[in-house]
Amino acid sequence: MTWCRQLVGRTNAPRRCFSIAKNNGTHKERVVILGSGWAGYGFARTLDPAKYERIIISPRSYFVFTPLLASTSVGTLEFRTILEPVRRIPGKIGFYQGWADDIDFERKIISVETNAAEEAASKTVIPAPSPSSSSETGGPGKAPKGDLIEIPYDKLVIACGAYSQTFGIEGVREYAHFLRDIGDARRIRLRVLSLFEQCAYPRGSDHLSDDDKRQLLHFAIVGGGPTGIEFAAELHDLIRDDLAPIYPELAPLVSITVYDVAPKVLPMFDRALAKYAMDTFSRQNIKVKTEHHLERLRLADGELGRRRGVLKIKIKEYGDEEVGAGLVVWSTGLMPNPLIAKLAAKRLPLPGANPLSTSPPTTRHLLRDARTGGILTDAYLRARTTTSTSEPGSAPEPDGVLEDVYVIGDCAVMENDRTLPKTAQVASQQATYLAKALNRAAAAGGGGGAEDKPFRFRNWGTLTYLGSWKAIHQSQADELKGWVAWVVWRGAYLTKSMSWRNKLLVPIYWVVSWIFGRGISRF
Amino acid sequence: MTWCRQLVGRTNAPRRCFSIAKNNGTHKERVVILGSGWAGYGFARTLDPAKYERIIISPRSYFVFTPLLASTSVGTLEFRTILEPVRRIPGKIGFYQGWADDIDFERKIISVETNAAEEAASKTVIPAPSPSSSSETGGPGKAPKGDLIEIPYDKLVIACGAYSQTFGIEGVREYAHFLRDIGDARRIRLRVLSLFEQCAYPRGSDHLSDDDKRQLLHFAIVGGGPTGIEFAAELHDLIRDDLAPIYPELAPLVSITVYDVAPKVLPMFDRALAKYAMDTFSRQNIKVKTEHHLERLRLADGELGRRRGVLKIKIKEYGDEEVGAGLVVWSTGLMPNPLIAKLAAKRLPLPGANPLSTSPPTTRHLLRDARTGGILTDAYLRARTTTSTSEPGSAPEPDGVLEDVYVIGDCAVMENDRTLPKTAQVASQQATYLAKALNRAAAAGGGGGAEDKPFRFRNWGTLTYLGSWKAIHQSQADELKGWVAWVVWRGAYLTKSMSWRNKLLVPIYWVVSWIFGRGISRF
Structure with missing residues (x-):
């Protein structure tokens, strides 16, 4: 052809x-x-x-x-x-x-x-x-x-x-939604819209009580970092702007809760900005439960679990009383x-080793960071190795790089x-x-490494969206909040890493969603 | 809240x-x-x-x-x-x-x-x-x-x-793709892109020969009506504009075939326009096989069928020799x-019947069209009924409407x-x-029917896209082809039945896809 x-x-x-x-x-x-x-x-x-x-x-x-x-x-x-x-x-x-x-x-x-x-x-x-x-x-x-x-x-x-990171907590792998890939986002969107639709039927043979609906329309977010907070904020905007008007009878039954084990969410923000975030959430009726430890996630008993996918969350602080939720979004780290x-x-191959040598066996391995498990690198981002005559111990010293x-x-x-x-x-x-x-x-004609200046991280600050066109921004130089941060937040995303196609389409969708509402068709 | x-x-x-x-x-x-x-x-x-x-x-x-x-x-x-x-x-x-x-x-x-x-x-x-x-x-x-x-x-x-309509042909329900709902379109898009990706690997343990790839990259469309022809044309455009440049080595292995049982595709167009369509397809190397009768669809034997989903199409005119295809799109009618x-x-309830009457049992039913099976209506689109003393026969006469x-x-x-x-x-x-x-x-205050002018169909003509920005249009008044028809075709769609949201977004996507290429990310 x-x-x-x-x-x-x-x-x-x-x-x-x-x-x-x-x-x-x-x-x-x-x-x-x-x-x-x-x-x-x-x-x-x-x-x-x-x-x-x-x-x-x-x-x-x-x-x-x-x-x-x-x-x-x-x-x-x-x-x-x-x-x-x-x-x-x-x-x-x-x-x-x-x-x-x-x-x-x-x-x-x-x-x-x-x-x-x-x-x-x-x-x-x-x-x-x-x-x-x-x-x-x-x-x-x-x-x-x-x-x-x-x-x-x-x-x-x-x-x-x-x-x-699920910390091995029972049920998280199976029942929680993550928010790291596009398929995750798609499944969450389908789930949220489907939950409202399921609660919108009139009385039938398998009738949902208001308490059932409260469970189906409870959206639980575990992890109070920027991902969890932004999802809670965006979800709140969706429900207020687009779903509450078309399901007015369901709006009083909706709730959003953010759970975190730490005493304070958004740990990377200073106290004033984090408080601003919490005050904003409080006005939006998003509950933030700090120092809450999730212990288990399971499907609810009976039809509610099997057919509707309602989950039961066991929280240490609540004892045996479980919290029902239609959706659990998990974002607690990596x-x-x-x-x-x-x-x-x-x-690894030993550099210059003679395979016929009779000296005691020496081994070489990649080195991992003991705390996080990542591969250790030097300042040029080359993988670090360690050579030892014994098995790799608890804190071996780096003594080379893997070419x-x-x-x-x-x-x-x-x-x-x-x-x-x-x-x-x-x-x-x-x-x-x-x-x-x-x-x-x-x-330069060299085939080797990158022997110029070592890598140095420049901190451009952190931005978190809080819903209702507000955001907080923190960097070493300044801190912003409210409307200004929102403008910075939206603007900043347009210039980074996106193709022209998406640089055009993202603002078009912002305008279209603002004027006509968000995309709510479910397929 | x-x-x-x-x-x-x-x-x-x-x-x-x-x-x-x-x-x-x-x-x-x-x-x-x-x-x-x-x-x-x-x-x-x-x-x-x-x-x-x-x-x-x-x-x-x-x-x-x-x-x-x-x-x-x-x-x-x-x-x-x-x-x-x-x-x-x-x-x-x-x-x-x-x-x-x-x-x-x-x-x-x-x-x-x-x-x-x-x-x-x-x-x-x-x-x-x-x-x-x-x-x-x-x-x-x-x-x-x-x-x-x-x-x-x-x-x-x-x-x-x-x-x-599958005509009860074996395997069609299970293996063919239809193109009537948005989920169908999504699955077809995923399948087409996935087939190219699967053929793009270098030699591995489960190597695909060029002949295997020819089967995977054969796209078969059954039914030469406007839906089948337009899909073939759009698929051709996608492959030529977007996939051939990124998979140049696969382009020679691709083929598109339209099968139809009739002696001529696009039966609603006159001879000249249909010939124009066939000449356009011929230049695009889309094969059109008229008077071909599909008899069965099955998964290919072995890994090619089980893991790659390659289908084998049995066609009456080819005897026992089956045609392999990575995708079969079915659009043969309703x-x-x-x-x-x-x-x-x-x-149905008999109007004015007395339940205590001792007259011979009379029954009333909705009337169906014998040829197509649809419900018969009068000129005001009210459902037609028939009353008879026997079971509904082959050609009962309409004698009423269902209020x-x-x-x-x-x-x-x-x-x-x-x-x-x-x-x-x-x-x-x-x-x-x-x-x-x-x-x-x-x-008018009346609660009843719609006793004004009976329904009359106004034929606005038929448009079919042929790929490469060309289309054909036929109506009683005129016929158009080529670039002009394409402009009419695209323009016509913007004014009908769409919300303002989509009236804005559709032309934006036309421009964006024209400049930057179609959306090819697969998820």
Whole structure:
């Protein structure tokens, strides 16, 4: 078939297949990137395709602009406006959809479990508590194992992120909704709209009492960080602006509660701003329950659980009295990707080792941060290793780097600043730093590392949306709140990491949702 | 919780809850509408809420603007831009999501099987060949029966449409994709993009040969009417403009085939226009196989079928040699909704009958059109009945109307013009006619029918998109083709039946997709 190109000005897709020759036969180094989040996607966008062959391996075929995920989960924005397809990164780019299953650091080959099935991986899946060794890094536990392919690399950038932390609490993996991927947002949106629809029927053979409806329309958010708070705020806006007018009889039965174990939510904000947030929530009737410990999540008994999916939340402070909820959104933090443990357990090649040597056996491993489990890196984001004559102990000393292997984003811990938060800001700055360093190294003709200035994090401050067009912003230099912060918050998102397509569509949807209401059709 | 309204100008949602008082206690007649398609939605929009209480019962919470469904299935438009939520119809409106299970015409009560679960009914489901009597009109056969509720009516408008016709061909229900609802479009889009991704891997343990890939990338469309032809054209545009540039090595393996049993596709167009369409397709390398009879659809043997979902199509003209395809889209016409058969089998109350009479038993039934199975109506769209002393025979004569029951759209057959096509145009004109007639009747103070001018269909002509910004248009007055028809085609859709929200968003997406490419992220 002749797929002749049209003479239409396209800014993204067509460019790569005409202006850039195939890499076969060139001497460009191949950089393989594991992950397509803030770290992996940001790195791939910045790495110069004229200097390197770029290949992304990720279970997702797109990058999710996570700060707007809560907005899509309530229909203010359309899902696709916060997605950037990996294959539309300008310049030639390779992409294989799947999970990195293992890495042979000696032969420089990644083994990938492919998965390009419909809807693959758009939902956050938490690995089972005691994963079998063969599938611990793979996709949903029970899915058939995908085909395995081998991808060789010259340089490797590990940016596979982290999983949601459930603290092993019973029922969370099975029944809670997470809010980290676009499929999560879609499921939450369907669930919220469906709950209202289910409560809107007149009396039938399986009638719901007002108390049943109060449970179905109770939205519980666990975790008082920015994600949980923003979701609560956006949900409140959706209900007040769009659902209360069309289900007026249900509005008095709705409630939103944020639970946190800490004495105060939004720990990254100072006392005054956090108080402003709590006062705003209080006026909006969003309850915030600090120092509450969730102990178990289960389906309610009988039809209410089986057919309606009502959940029962056991909270330590309430004793045996459980709280009913139609939706539980879980955002309590991160735990390491199981791939990291697997890689750290591998014996690495010893530099310059003589296989015939009779000296006592020496082993070399990747080093993990004891507290968070991430891979330790030096200030240039190179993976740190330790060499020892015994098995890796509790606090081994770093004594080398693994050549051509870099770690960025949520799965990295920098040894000179172990307290860097696991945020999009850090991941994105690390990605840009590393890509630029590698671009410079290639320009200088050197094939090695990035021996210029070490990485330094610049804190641009934190923004959290509070609903009703209000937000709080905190940085070292200033703090903002109210309407001004809202303008900054909305504006800031338009300039970062988005394609022109989405830079246009996001404000269009803001205006359209503001004038005509949010998208409430359910499918 | 105080869901206080903001003082923001919204055009749709808020209006209904403030300007219009509750109907309880008023003397408005209640009009219940079964269905939210062109007929049901169009009728509900036009019926005056100041004169009637409107209640819609439908398995879908939205109206689908079907002429643009093919555009959403390839990512030119975003799904939600062609949906209009039923609950956003201006003015107070009642809505209960579910299937009408039965109607008691004597007591004027509809029994509804509710279903407001997530993703309920956004996928086209074809009823099993021999449905059990209890679930024949219900949702997906194996789903648990929903709660039953009873909705009384004063007037009833049956607009429940028709199902896709599979002619009982083996495997079609299970494996073919239909293109009638938004969930269908979503699944087709995921499938097409996923097929390309699956073919893009390098050699692995489960390697696909070029012949395998040719099967995966063969897109078969069964039915050469406007829906099938437009989908083929849109799919061609997607592949040429967006997928071929990012999967250049796969482009030579792609093929699109349209199969039809008739000697000519697009039967509603004259010979010259149909030839123009075929010449256009021929230049685009879309194969059109007329006089081909599909006999069976099955999963391919082994991994190709089980894991990749490759289908094998048995075609009478090819003997035992089956054709492989990654996707089969089925659009061969309509068959009656099973509810119609159930209603037609019911004995209706005899007007003025004396229950103590000893005269020979007389029965009264709704009348069906023998050829298509639809309910017969008079020129005022009132349901036709027949009274006989025997069981309903092969060609009973209509001798009455069922008071307060109207039938419009695909499930209606008008006795004075039984050849009216089952199209959006007919459904939409019937809906407007009937709603206006009822509005006038209420204004005149009469509670009865609509005794003004009988319904007359005005044929606005037929438009079909052929890809590459070309279309053909035929009406009694003129015929257009090429670029001009394309402009008419796109322009015409903006003015009909869409909310302002979508009237804005659809052209925005046309421009955005034209400049930046279609939405290809898969989730």
